[in-house]
Amino acid sequence: MDKRTIKILLVDDEPDILESLGYNLEKEGYRVLKAKNGHIALIIAWESRPQLVILDVMMPEMDDMETCTEIRKIPELENTLIAFLTARGEDYSQIAGFEAGADDYINKPIKPKLFISRIKALLRRYKEVPAINDIISLKEFIIDKSCYVVIKNSTEISLVRKQFELLQFLVSRINKAVTRDEIFTHVWGEDIVAGDRKIDVHIRRIREKLGMHSNKVIKGVGYKFDKG
Secondary structure (H helix, E strand, C coil), rough: CCHHCCEEEEEEEHHHHHHHHHHHHHHHCEEEEEEEEHHHHHHHHHHHHCCCEEEECCCCCCCCHHHHHHCCHHHHHHHCCCEEEEEEECCHHHHHHHHHCCEEEEEEECHHHHHHHHHHHCCCCCCCCCCCCEEEEEECCEEEECCCEEEECEEECCCCCCHHHHHHHHHHCCCCCEEEHHHHHHHCCCCCCCHHHHHHHHHHHHHHHCCCEEEEEECCCCCEECCC
Protein backbone atom coordinates (compact mmCIF):
# COMPACT_ATOMS: atom_id res chain seq x y z
CA MET A 1 0.00 0.00 0.00
CA ASP A 2 1.10 3.55 -0.71
CA LYS A 3 1.68 5.35 2.60
CA ARG A 4 -0.18 8.37 1.28
CA THR A 5 -3.37 6.28 1.05
CA ILE A 6 -3.05 4.80 4.55
CA LYS A 7 -5.25 6.45 7.18
CA ILE A 8 -4.41 6.07 10.85
CA LEU A 9 -6.86 7.19 13.52
CA LEU A 10 -5.31 8.28 16.83
CA VAL A 11 -7.65 8.27 19.84
CA ASP A 12 -6.39 9.83 23.09
CA ASP A 13 -7.73 12.41 25.53
CA GLU A 14 -4.27 13.92 25.98
CA PRO A 15 -3.58 16.58 23.30
CA ASP A 16 0.20 16.25 23.74
CA ILE A 17 0.04 12.54 22.91
CA LEU A 18 -2.08 13.19 19.84
CA GLU A 19 0.28 15.91 18.69
CA SER A 20 3.46 13.90 19.26
CA LEU A 21 2.32 10.63 17.69
CA GLY A 22 0.50 12.43 14.90
CA TYR A 23 3.59 14.42 14.01
CA ASN A 24 5.75 11.30 13.69
CA LEU A 25 3.17 9.48 11.59
CA GLU A 26 2.66 12.43 9.26
CA LYS A 27 6.43 12.86 8.95
CA GLU A 28 6.56 9.24 7.78
CA GLY A 29 3.95 9.99 5.10
CA TYR A 30 0.76 8.56 6.64
CA ARG A 31 -2.59 10.37 6.71
CA VAL A 32 -3.48 11.00 10.35
CA LEU A 33 -6.94 11.44 11.88
CA LYS A 34 -7.43 12.41 15.53
CA ALA A 35 -10.15 11.97 18.13
CA LYS A 36 -10.18 12.91 21.82
CA ASN A 37 -12.67 10.24 22.91
CA GLY A 38 -14.36 7.04 21.83
CA HIS A 39 -17.61 8.65 20.66
CA ILE A 40 -15.81 10.94 18.22
CA ALA A 41 -13.55 8.06 17.17
CA LEU A 42 -16.54 5.94 16.12
CA ILE A 43 -17.91 8.72 13.92
CA ILE A 44 -14.54 9.38 12.27
CA ALA A 45 -13.86 5.66 11.81
CA TRP A 46 -17.22 5.07 10.14
CA GLU A 47 -16.81 8.05 7.82
CA SER A 48 -13.11 7.65 6.96
CA ARG A 49 -12.52 3.86 7.00
CA PRO A 50 -8.98 4.00 8.48
CA GLN A 51 -6.62 1.06 8.03
CA LEU A 52 -5.41 1.38 11.62
CA VAL A 53 -6.90 2.72 14.86
CA ILE A 54 -4.69 3.41 17.88
CA LEU A 55 -6.71 3.63 21.10
CA ASP A 56 -5.55 4.95 24.45
CA VAL A 57 -6.47 2.53 27.24
CA MET A 58 -7.63 5.13 29.75
CA MET A 59 -10.24 7.39 28.12
CA PRO A 60 -13.25 9.26 29.52
CA GLU A 61 -16.85 8.77 28.34
CA MET A 62 -16.15 5.58 26.37
CA ASP A 63 -13.14 3.45 27.28
CA ASP A 64 -10.87 1.54 24.93
CA MET A 65 -12.66 -1.80 25.34
CA GLU A 66 -16.06 -0.38 24.52
CA THR A 67 -14.72 1.66 21.61
CA CYS A 68 -12.92 -1.37 20.20
CA THR A 69 -16.03 -3.53 20.57
CA GLU A 70 -18.18 -0.95 18.78
CA ILE A 71 -15.68 -0.60 15.91
CA ARG A 72 -15.73 -4.36 15.45
CA LYS A 73 -19.50 -4.19 14.96
CA ILE A 74 -19.12 -2.03 11.83
CA PRO A 75 -18.97 -4.35 8.77
CA GLU A 76 -17.02 -1.83 6.68
CA LEU A 77 -14.26 -1.85 9.31
CA GLU A 78 -13.88 -5.60 9.70
CA ASN A 79 -10.31 -5.50 8.37
CA THR A 80 -9.30 -2.33 10.23
CA LEU A 81 -6.42 -2.99 12.62
CA ILE A 82 -6.74 -1.84 16.24
CA ALA A 83 -3.86 -1.28 18.66
CA PHE A 84 -4.17 -0.26 22.31
CA LEU A 85 -1.86 2.43 23.62
CA THR A 86 -1.07 1.82 27.28
CA ALA A 87 1.29 3.34 29.84
CA ARG A 88 3.61 0.95 31.62
CA GLY A 89 2.28 0.11 35.05
CA GLU A 90 -1.39 0.59 34.14
CA ASP A 91 -3.75 -2.12 35.29
CA TYR A 92 -4.31 -3.51 31.82
CA SER A 93 -5.30 -6.98 30.71
CA GLN A 94 -3.87 -7.89 27.33
CA ILE A 95 -6.15 -10.91 27.16
CA ALA A 96 -9.25 -8.74 27.63
CA GLY A 97 -8.00 -6.39 24.93
CA PHE A 98 -7.46 -9.16 22.42
CA GLU A 99 -10.84 -10.65 23.23
CA ALA A 100 -12.43 -7.25 22.58
CA GLY A 101 -10.93 -7.33 19.09
CA ALA A 102 -7.55 -5.64 19.44
CA ASP A 103 -4.72 -6.74 17.16
CA ASP A 104 -1.84 -5.49 19.30
CA TYR A 105 -0.83 -3.10 22.06
CA ILE A 106 1.87 -0.46 22.31
CA ASN A 107 3.47 0.65 25.56
CA LYS A 108 4.08 4.35 26.14
CA PRO A 109 6.24 6.28 26.38
CA ILE A 110 7.80 4.93 23.21
CA LYS A 111 10.64 6.33 21.12
CA PRO A 112 9.55 7.69 17.71
CA LYS A 113 11.64 5.26 15.63
CA LEU A 114 10.36 2.26 17.57
CA PHE A 115 6.80 3.56 17.35
CA ILE A 116 7.02 3.87 13.56
CA SER A 117 8.55 0.37 13.35
CA ARG A 118 5.63 -1.04 15.32
CA ILE A 119 3.16 0.74 13.05
CA LYS A 120 4.84 -0.63 9.92
CA ALA A 121 4.78 -4.14 11.38
CA LEU A 122 1.09 -3.78 12.19
CA LEU A 123 0.18 -2.51 8.75
CA ARG A 124 1.82 -5.52 7.13
CA ARG A 125 -1.08 -7.53 8.56
CA TYR A 126 -3.67 -5.35 6.89
CA LYS A 127 -5.64 -6.99 4.09
CA GLU A 128 -7.53 -4.77 1.72
CA VAL A 129 -11.11 -5.72 1.06
CA PRO A 130 -11.79 -5.66 -2.68
CA ALA A 131 -14.58 -3.34 -3.72
CA ILE A 132 -17.74 -5.15 -4.78
CA ASN A 133 -17.31 -4.00 -8.37
CA ASP A 134 -13.83 -5.57 -8.38
CA ILE A 135 -15.41 -9.03 -8.04
CA ILE A 136 -17.00 -10.67 -11.07
CA SER A 137 -19.03 -13.81 -10.40
CA LEU A 138 -19.78 -15.87 -13.51
CA LYS A 139 -21.23 -19.37 -13.17
CA GLU A 140 -18.45 -21.42 -11.56
CA PHE A 141 -15.92 -18.63 -11.99
CA ILE A 142 -14.96 -15.76 -9.71
CA ILE A 143 -12.69 -13.06 -11.12
CA ASP A 144 -11.04 -10.71 -8.63
CA LYS A 145 -9.76 -7.73 -10.61
CA SER A 146 -7.98 -6.18 -7.63
CA CYS A 147 -5.79 -9.24 -7.00
CA TYR A 148 -5.49 -10.63 -10.55
CA VAL A 149 -7.01 -13.91 -9.41
CA VAL A 150 -9.41 -16.31 -11.14
CA ILE A 151 -11.09 -18.99 -9.05
CA LYS A 152 -12.96 -21.95 -10.48
CA ASN A 153 -14.84 -24.27 -8.13
CA SER A 154 -12.78 -23.00 -5.15
CA THR A 155 -9.49 -23.60 -7.03
CA GLU A 156 -7.26 -20.69 -8.00
CA ILE A 157 -6.31 -20.68 -11.69
CA SER A 158 -2.94 -19.24 -12.64
CA LEU A 159 -3.02 -16.79 -15.56
CA VAL A 160 -0.18 -14.58 -16.71
CA ARG A 161 -0.91 -10.86 -16.49
CA LYS A 162 -1.86 -10.35 -20.14
CA GLN A 163 -4.13 -13.40 -20.13
CA PHE A 164 -5.90 -12.06 -17.05
CA GLU A 165 -6.26 -8.60 -18.56
CA LEU A 166 -7.57 -10.08 -21.80
CA LEU A 167 -10.11 -12.24 -19.94
CA GLN A 168 -11.17 -9.30 -17.80
CA PHE A 169 -11.65 -7.09 -20.85
CA LEU A 170 -13.76 -9.67 -22.69
CA VAL A 171 -15.87 -10.40 -19.59
CA SER A 172 -16.44 -6.66 -19.05
CA ARG A 173 -18.11 -6.65 -22.47
CA ILE A 174 -19.89 -9.95 -22.05
CA ASN A 175 -22.04 -11.10 -24.99
CA LYS A 176 -20.66 -8.23 -27.09
CA ALA A 177 -18.21 -8.58 -29.95
CA VAL A 178 -14.99 -6.61 -29.56
CA THR A 179 -12.56 -5.88 -32.36
CA ARG A 180 -8.90 -6.81 -32.37
CA ASP A 181 -8.03 -3.11 -32.37
CA GLU A 182 -10.05 -2.62 -29.17
CA ILE A 183 -8.19 -5.50 -27.56
CA PHE A 184 -4.82 -4.14 -28.61
CA THR A 185 -5.67 -0.71 -27.20
CA HIS A 186 -7.05 -1.88 -23.86
CA VAL A 187 -4.73 -4.82 -23.17
CA TRP A 188 -1.46 -4.03 -24.94
CA GLY A 189 -1.75 -0.29 -25.41
CA GLU A 190 -1.89 1.75 -28.59
CA ASP A 191 1.88 1.97 -28.97
CA ILE A 192 2.50 -1.76 -28.67
CA VAL A 193 2.80 -3.85 -31.81
CA ALA A 194 0.86 -7.07 -31.29
CA GLY A 195 -0.25 -9.33 -34.10
CA ASP A 196 -3.52 -11.24 -34.35
CA ARG A 197 -1.60 -14.40 -33.60
CA LYS A 198 -0.71 -13.11 -30.13
CA ILE A 199 -4.37 -12.73 -29.22
CA ASP A 200 -5.20 -16.19 -30.61
CA VAL A 201 -2.47 -17.78 -28.50
CA HIS A 202 -3.67 -16.09 -25.32
CA ILE A 203 -7.29 -17.03 -26.03
CA ARG A 204 -6.27 -20.66 -26.47
CA ARG A 205 -4.27 -20.63 -23.24
CA ILE A 206 -7.21 -19.15 -21.33
CA ARG A 207 -9.53 -21.83 -22.72
CA GLU A 208 -7.10 -24.59 -21.73
CA LYS A 209 -6.54 -23.30 -18.21
CA LEU A 210 -10.18 -22.56 -17.44
CA GLY A 211 -11.57 -25.57 -19.27
CA MET A 212 -14.19 -23.51 -21.08
CA HIS A 213 -15.01 -22.30 -24.57
CA SER A 214 -16.91 -19.08 -23.93
CA ASN A 215 -14.28 -17.05 -25.76
CA LYS A 216 -15.54 -17.15 -29.34
CA VAL A 217 -13.93 -15.87 -32.53
CA ILE A 218 -16.20 -13.70 -34.67
CA LYS A 219 -14.78 -13.91 -38.17
CA GLY A 220 -13.92 -10.54 -39.66
CA VAL A 221 -14.70 -8.77 -36.36
CA GLY A 222 -12.82 -10.04 -33.33
CA TYR A 223 -13.90 -11.91 -30.21
CA LYS A 224 -16.85 -12.33 -27.90
CA PHE A 225 -17.24 -13.78 -24.43
CA ASP A 226 -20.60 -15.58 -24.21
CA LYS A 227 -22.29 -15.76 -20.83
CA GLY A 228 -24.12 -18.84 -21.99
